[in-house]
Ligand SMILES: NC(=O)C1=CN([C@@H]2O[C@H](COP(=O)(O)OP(=O)(O)OC[C@H]3O[C@@H](n4cnc5c(N)ncnc54)[C@H](O)[C@@H]3O)[C@@H](O)[C@H]2O)C=CC1
């Protein structure tokens with residue numbers, strides 16, 4: 160069976176996911192596209208999915224009888240409405256992060272999916288599918304003893320002027336928020352944020368870099384440097400200190416050179432390249448589960464917890480240095 164997929168939001172990542180579904184992965188085909196900017200959907204049809212039908216609205220695409228499953232890759236603020244519509248239609252749905260821009264919105268999705276009685280939603284936290292993180296998790300689970308500290312960094316070369324201080328949490332740190340819950344199999348109980356002096360390349364409405372400190376229920380302390388105008392490259396670092404040893408996220412494969420009296424290798428500059436393989440693996444996982452009428456991988460619950468934690472981190476930005484408590488509601492049995 161070929162899974163017939165519709166894509167809502169055909170900008171940077173929607174186009175890229177459409178490309179991988181039609182040209183890289185197996186078992187699925189893009190049959191429908193929708194974007195408020197129709198020219199963008201038309202360009203994806205022309206370049207990638209010539210057989211796809213273009214719908215005026217995301218809701219019309221979800222309702223189409225020949226669409227089996229949906230990808231929601233529009234702007235974050237529009238995700239909730241489309242994911243709720245997909246659940247109401249009983250169609251598997253892959254939603255890019257964030258699941259919703261408020262914790263209340265994410266909760267509405269959890270409640271709708273629980274009411275439906277079966278998983279339909281996968282959230283686009285692709286790091287769980289990255290081979291480096293998978294190897295790191297294996298080392299954390301079996302080699303280095305119980306985790307005590309995590310040192311991490313999320314660095315982007317540059318962000319535009321519209322990127323303001325809370326976006327470092329909602330748009331950027333949200334990947335660490337999700338991946339460390341998974342890596343440590345633990346939940347957060349508090350967040351703190353510290354701001355060193357802002358770097359010279361920062362913008363008027365952005366305090367950059369910042370350090371986010373998360374504490375887990377088992378007492379692990381995670382410190383993450385978020386530095387989104389670091390200039391030198393796109394760099395994701397993670398080191399877990401355990402009772403018996405230390406495990407470090409591998410660097411992406413790069414050719415080592417002896418050149419100009421230096422031992423060197425290039426550092427990536429674009430997030431699309433850093434996680435290119437994990438996007439492939441997460442979407443193949445979506446296709447397999449959706450073909451069976453369900454979903455696997457990161458859940459709506461994970462998206463909801465990420466939203467609650469993000470909100471706590473933004474409050475912690477406003478109360479610099481103070482710990483902000485994170486209280487999670489009871490997890491519904493659907494997500495155990
Ligand atoms: N997992 C990851 O590593 C990444 C995830 N993302 C997430 O993917 C989402 C999209 O990001 P980008 O592709 O970078 O943005 P983008 O701005 O390039 O594309 C978004 C597209 O959605 C369309 N759109 C906006 N509102 C819409 C609506 N109501 N209905 C239909 N289409 C609508 C826009 O016209 C645009 O073409 C965001 O939520 C972002 O956080 C983005 C980059 C990386």
Ligand SMILES: O=C1[C@@H](O)[C@H](O)[C@@H](O)[C@H](O)[C@H]1O
Pocket residue numbers: 315330331334430
């Ligand atoms: O999701 C992403 C972007 O939106 C975000 O801006 C980057 O910092 C992340 O690394 C990337 O994965």
